[in-house]
Amino acid sequence: MTFKNLRSPNSEIMEISEDFVKLFRQNKFNKMQWSKEETPIKDSRKYREEMYSKYILRFSNALLLALRKSVFGCYLNSLNPQQNQDTDLNENKLAITEYIIRNLKEKEVKRFQEKNYLFEDTMKVLRKIIKYNGSVDLEYLMRNMRTLRITDFYVTHMDESVKSFLDLQFLILAGNNLRDLPGEFLPKNLIFLELYDNFMENFEHFVKKAPKTILHLGFSRNNLDDNSSYHLLAGSNNFLKLSSLDLSENDIYNLRSVLAELRGMMGLRALQLEGNPCYVVPNYKSTVLKYFPKLVYLDNIEIMQEDRQVENDKQVEAAEPQIVFLCYRIMGLQHPPKDAKNNQTIHIEFNLPLLETVHTEKVAAEKSFNIPDKSEKESQTPKKEKLQKVKESGSGTNKSSKKSKISKQKSPYERSNEYDPDFEENSFSFKTARMPWNAVIEFPPVFIESPEHDLRAIRDTFRSRVEVRVVYLKTTHASKSKPKKEKQSAKSKPASNIQKNVQVEDSEETILKKITLYRFNCDLKNIGWSDETIDYHWADHPQIGMDAIRMDGCLKNITYGKSMKTKKTEPITAGELRNSQEIVQPIPKIFTCQVGFGLKRI
Structure with a gap:
């Protein structure tokens, strides 16, 4: 396996091992700055992984712990054996409970709701039990509850106690430590099962004796990959009624092979695969619709008739996944100092560390896997x-x-x-084209390929936090010695474009000054297959801070000008961005930058 150093075209090409690439990638992965949405999920999963090796918590024990922490803790017979419960006693206790709830502060209300999330409308359930049953016991709950939520409770093992909920239809076990869930333990009337953010790896034990009434299965954010035995789901007679399947945010890489295994589930009307590495391939939508032509929703987006036009396989297979960075425009820049001798330009820099090529120079191979970042750059200042x-x-x-x-x-x-030649040579920043100063500066798009065509690297990039920098450059060109040219008469034609280009190539650029004018952060997220980009708006204003605002719509629909008759001065709303073809705005007086991140798809 060989890789070429893209930054040094003349450098020596050398062979490096796959272990080198893996270590290099892991080092970059460890230095990723994850988005504010992704960080708490990763931290929680890491902590629960550590807890799993220390403790075993069965479902029956978790249920009792959850009931004890809820409002039912002071009512259940099994938790209050010293009290002789009757209707009068519980009605008095209920009056006290409702009085306390009415006087809770805002933070206390939120904490109360978190602890009483087990059933649908906990207080309504409690009033009903006291009115019609008098005393509150666990057996009554198991006979009558249709919804049960045990979330973020570190449950490691399921047991048969969940089957005691005879009429249970909705079971949510999100945020636990389940690695296996035998289908025989599930209630017979279950129609909705959500296992978001667990550690499930395959379906071997799940499909055995599972209830035949299930309509929705949620396995988002688990440890599923290409080898998780999806054919067992499709081949089982227990899931003939299944209409919704959520496999998002896993590690499914080979889209076609997994869809081929699931192909037997022709009753599916909703399928979620976003957040998997296979989700970023250019032909994602057309491939899914080829295997499941009757889908109504793909990744929670309704499929319209025009979306069902399947492209030619030969065309889409030749395409490689690419990330697209768009800087729609920057506005409000002050004019740089005028200097006719020097070239003064503006460009945008941004970091996508997992998409950088592996350095293959011998010097780089001998060194440790250190990746320069802004902290190292600042230490050199x-x-x-x-x-x-x-x-x-x-x-x-x-x-x-x-x-x-x-x-x-x-x-x-x-x-x-800020210009440092050594740092620039090893920089991991992507750069837009350089543009001269103007009232409104628009940049051409930047198309970025993963050097090793690693779908996971692209997927993880859309979970990261990207720093965007607006950079000012002052450069000069020193012409090299040129060959003598024949004298031209006054009537002779001017030099051709080719000659002009040669002259530019013969000139050597010198960077006189580099200044970061502004910097801000963009928290990326999965981009929907029906969207071109995720758009962000940032302005040099104290209310915005360092984090760009994610916009629900396309910023390219906005046009900026001074003397527009239809100009709009009111703030832009998300609905306007979605519904309007073009919005006219005056040019901002403060620095404003509008950018977007997308995927090049067919």
Whole structure:
């Protein structure tokens, strides 16, 4: 296996082992900055993995613990053996309970709701039991409850106690530590089973003696992969009524092989596969519809008639998955200092660490797997430059801080030079095209391929937090010695375009100054197959902070201009972005950047 260093075209190509690539990738994976949505999920799963090896918690014990923490804890006979329960006693206790609930503060109400999430409308259930049954006992709950939720409770093993809920139809066991769930333990009337965020790996024991009434199965965010025996689901007679299957956020890589195993489940009307590595392939939608032409919903998005047009297999198989970065526009930039001798441009830089190529130079192979990041870059900055940055940020006396803020607003281009040739050579940043300053600067899209065509790397990128930087460059070109040219008469034709291009190539660029004007973060998420991009809006405003705002719609529908008759000055709403073909806005007075991240699909 060989990989070419894309940054050094003339560097030596060498063979490296797959172990080298895996270690290099793992190192980059460990340094990923996950989005605010992904971070708590990963932290929770890691903690529960550690807890699993220490404790065993069966469903029956978890149920009693959950009941004890809920409002039922002071009513159940089995938990209060010292009380002789009757209707009068429980009615008095109920009056006290309702009085306490009415006087709960906002934070206490939220905590109360979290502890009483077991049944649908817990207080209504409690009132009904006391009115018609007098005393509250576990047997009554097991005979009458139709919904049961045991979530985020570290349950490691199921047992037959769940079958005691004779009329149970909805069972939610999300956020537990289940690695296996024998189907024989499930209630016979079950129609909805949700196992989100567990550790299920296959369906071998689940399909045996499972109830035949199930309509929905949810296995999102488990440990399922290509070898999880999906054919057992399709081949079992117990799931003939199944109409909804959720396999999202797992590690399914080979889309066609998994769909082929599930093909026998022709009753499916809703299928979820988003968040799997196979979800990013260009022909995702057409391939799924080829195997399941009667689907009504794919990844919770309704399939319209035009979506059912299946593309030619030869065309889609030749395409490689690509991430698309779009900087629709930046506005509100102050004009850089005029200097006719130097070239002054603006571009955008952003980091997608898992998509960077493996360095194959001998020097890189001998070194440890260290990936430069902004903390390393900052550590290389001289102390004088750091002090200058502190002064510019507004520290010190009130007068100096005001002056520094004013000077910063007037001339952000006068900040310290950040250009470091060694750092730039090893930088992992992607860059847009350089554009000259203008009132509204629009950039062409950047198409990014995973160097090893790793679908997991692309999938994980859409779970990450990406830092976007607006960079100002001042450069100059020093022409190299050129061959002598024949003299041209006044009537002779000017030099051709080819000659002009040669002259540009003969000139050597020197970077005089590099300044990061602005930086902000974009928390990525899975992009729907019906969407082109996930769009973000950021402005240099204290209310926005460092995190860009995710927009529900397409920012390319907005047009900015000064003298538009139909210009709109009110804030843009998500509904307007979705429904309008074009929205006209005045050019912002403060710096504003609008970007999008998408997948190139057919």
